[in-house]
Amino acid sequence: MPQMAPLSWVTLMIYFTIIFLMINPLNYFLFIKTSSYYSTKLQHTPLNWKW
Template sequence: MPQMAPLNWVTLLAYFIIIFFMFNILNYFIFLYSPMKPLIKVNKNKVYWKW
């Protein structure tokens, strides 16, 4: 039935759009960034003066 072809295309389009969004959402939330180490080194050598 050729009259049903547009309905089939619309359902396939919705199906693939849903899969596309699910794939992107899962990739966004599954990927974990490693925490950044501080680049500035703090000098802890303190000099105490005796007067």
């Protein structure tokens, strides 16, 4: 039945869209940030311009 093919494509698109929308926030919010990034301080080196 070729007439039913668009219906299955729509359900597959909806299915994968729902999975995508569920996995993206989980991936964003469950990422554990390391504290070593925040503990390092930038060292400011002065530039000596000689004109």
